Structure formats: C-alpha cells, structure tokens
Amino acid sequence: MSQTAAIPLSGTLDRPLLGGHTATRFEIVLAWSVALVAAVLLAAAVLFLSAGGRWFVVETPSMGETAPVGTLVLDLPVDVSTLHVGDVVSFETDANPGVVYTHRIIDVDADGGLHTRGDINGATDPWTLTQENVIGTPALLVPNLGWLFRAAPLLLIGTLVIWTLTSVFTDRVTRSSLRIAGGALTVSYAAFILKPFVNVTTITNTASPTGVDATIVSSGMFPVRVQAPGAESVHLVDGQVGHMVIHELTKNGHYQLASSIDLGPVGWALLVAACLIPLVLCLAVGRVEAVRAS
Numbered sequence: 001m002s003q004t005a006a007i008p009l010s011g012t013l014d015r016p017l018l019g020g021h022t023a024t025r026f027e028i029v030l031a032w033s034v035a036l037v038a039a040v041l042l043a044a045a046v047l048f049l050s051a052g053g054r055w056f057v058v059e060t061p062s063m064g065e066t067a068p069v070g071t072l073v074l075d076l077p078v079d080v081s082t083l084h085v086g087d088v089v090s091f092e093t094d095a096n097p098g099v100v101y102t103h104r105i106i107d108v109d110a111d112g113g114l115h116t117r118g119d120i121n122g123a124t125d126p127w128t129l130t131q132e133n134v135i136g137t138p139a140l141l142v143p144n145l146g147w148l149f150r151a152a153p154l155l156l157i158g159t160l161v162i163w164t165l166t167s168v169f170t171d172r173v174t175r176s177s178l179r180i181a182g183g184a185l186t187v188s189y190a191a192f193i194l195k196p197f198v199n200v201t202t203i204t205n206t207a208s209p210t211g212v213d214a215t216i217v218s219s220g221m222f223p224v225r226v227q228a229p230g231a232e233s234v235h236l237v238d239g240q241v242g243h244m245v246i247h248e249l250t251k252n253g254h255y256q257l258a259s260s261i262d263l264g265p266v267g268w269a270l271l272v273a274a275c276l277i278p279l280v281l282c283l284a285v286g287r288v289e290a291v292r293a294s
Contacts, residue, residue: 052077054135056090056100057146061201061217061239062118063088063102067138068239069219070196072145073102075136080129081112083137089116090135093127100135101125120203120217120241143238144221147196154193158186176285184278197222200259203241211247212255218242225262228255235262 058071066088067073075090083089083105090102103116103125114129127133162182169175191197199220206213211230218224218236227233230248246255263271 048074048076048139052136053139054090056102057149058102061203061219062121063104063239064119064217064241065237065239066104066119067102067141068143069199070144070147070150070221070238072140072142072149073138074140074142076139078134078137080114080131080134083114083134084108087137089114089129089137091116091129091133092135093129093133095127102138122204144196147194147221150194151190151196154190155186158189159183162186173286177282180278180281180285196220198224198259198261200224200226200236200257202257205255211245211249214244214246214255214257216242216244216257218259223262223267224259226257226259228257 054075056073056075058067058069058073061069063071073090078089085105085108087105088102089105090100092098092100101116103118103121105114106117106124107115109115109128112130114134115124116129117124162179162185166175166178166182169178197220199218201217201219203215203217205215214228216226216234216236218226218238218240221238223235223237225233225235226242226244228244228246228248231244231246234242234244236242244257249255261271
C-alpha cells in the first residue's frame with residue numbers, strides 16, 4: 001500500500017536569503033532609489049574631482065562651530081586675488097609640509113599676502129600665505145560626515161572579518177543575526193577608538209589665587225554637560241567654546257573635568273531607538289511565518 005506524506009496545516013518555513021523570493025513593489029522601488037542616489041553621488045564626485053576639488057576631514061577644534069572636529073571639507077581651487085577678509089581657506093605651509101589647515105582670513109597685505117587665524121585661536125598664524133600655499137576655499141562644509149570617512153577603514157576591516165567568520169554557519173537566521181551583532185560591535189569599537197560622540201578639549205587654563213579659569217571646547221557630535229568640582233557646569237554643542245572657574249583643586253594643584261551627554265527627551269528617545277536597531281534587525285531576521293494550507 002502506497003503512502004503519501006501529509007502536508008502540515010501549520011508550521012514554519014525557512015525562506016532563503018536570496019532565492020525563492022519574489023521582490024515586492026516596495027523592495028523594487030527601494031532598490032531603484034538606492035541605485036539612483038548612488039549614481040547621483042558618483043556623478044557629483046566625478047564633477048568635483050574633475051574641477052580640481054579636494055576633500056579633508058577637520059581633526060582639531062580651531063575653527064569652533066564653523067567647522068567642528070569631524071567636519072568634511074570640500075575645497076575647490078581659488079585665485080587668492082579674489083579672497084577677502086572673513087573668507088575661509090585651506091592651505092599648506094613649508095613649516096609643516098603635508099599638514100592642511102583650514103582657517104579664516106583676518107588680513108590681506110597690499111601685495112596680496114594672506115594672514116589667517118582659527119576662529120577660536122588666540123594668536124594669528126605665524127606665516128603669510130600666497131597662491132602657492134592656498135589649496136582652495138570650501139565649497140561645502142558637512143558637519144560630522146568626516147567621522148564616517150575616518151572610521152571607514154575600521155568598519156571595512158571589521159565587516160570583512162565578521163562576514164568571513166560567519167560564513168561557516170549554514171542556518172540563515174543564525175548567520176544573519178551574528179553578522180548584525182558583529183556589525184554593531186564593529187561600530188562600537190570604531191566609536192571607542194575615534195571618540196566621535198563625546199569629547200572635550202581644554203584650550204587654555206589660567207591660574208589665580210582662588211582657582212583656575214579654564215577655556216574648553218566640545219569636539220564631539222553630541223551636546224555635553226561639562227562639570228568640575230567647585231565650578232558651575234556648562235552646556236556645550238559641537239565646536240562651542242565655554243569657560244569654567246574651578247575653585248576646588250586636588251592636593252597637587254590639578255583640576256578634573258567630567259563630561260556627559262546632555263540631550264533633551266526627544267534626543268534621548270532617538271538615541272535609545274538608534275541603539276535598539278541591531279535588536280530589531282535580529283528579531284526581523286528571525287521572524288517565523290505560519291504556513292497556511294491553500
């Protein structure tokens with residue numbers, strides 16, 4: 001007597017990651033949208049580079065809120081005779097070859113020589129710039145995007161390592177979940193190394209009989225609250241300069257600063273939501289779909 005295997009009325013069906021799935025209209029629109037954005041960005045990059053453009057990432061807080069640390073600077077060549085006091089320029093000097101500065105022009109000599117200074121620097125730069133020194137003037141300053149460029153090598157290496165190590169898992173849910181968790185770990189490691197979110201730099205400190213007058217600047221993406229024993233706390237956004245009068249010093253005459261994220265309710269809600277993205281993705285990958293009899 002022959003037997004026919006029964007078809008279960010309910011259960012689970014493992015959907016393959018690539019094959020056996022018909023793309024929905026939403027997925028098709030999303031794919032075409034991503035392709036269109038990528039094409040536009042590629043075309044813009046080609047035009048920018050063909051026009052002699054160069055890009056840099058700000059690594060010091062000398063320009064304050066105009067170009068905080070992590071700002072992506074997109075420069076285009078410029079004729080120095082067209083520049084005026086107040087313009088921002090990127091340049092190199094013989095004193096520090098290979099180092100690119102982006103500062104503001106504060107004076108122009110009669111013969112066209114440029115004198116510059118960072119917006120939060122106390123002293124004028126000790127050089128006179130000519131056409132030979134000037135790389136260009138910023139066509140665009142994009143805050144925070146430079147952090148992604150600096151983190152790119154770490155993210156790429158981490159992604160390749162995680163992708164290779166998880167390739168041995170044949171189960172789709174396990175493999176995908178491990179890759180999501182590994183990606184979150186890679187991003188966390190890059191953030192630990194580069195410190196893009198919270199960072200405070202002391203610019204100057206002046207001692208007095210009653211304590212220390214400290215000038216500080218925030219060089220992280222998030223707004224921060226800076227505190228010190230015996231001083232009134234200050235709230236700073238990226239690139240903002242603040243002052244603190246610190247009256248309580250250690251036995252060695254030192255002072256201690258502590259900084260923490262200072263967000264409002266909406267900001268904290270968005271931050272928590274961003275931190276939950278890996279968990280939500282893992283739950284989405286591991287979802288179980290009921291199989292219904294046709």
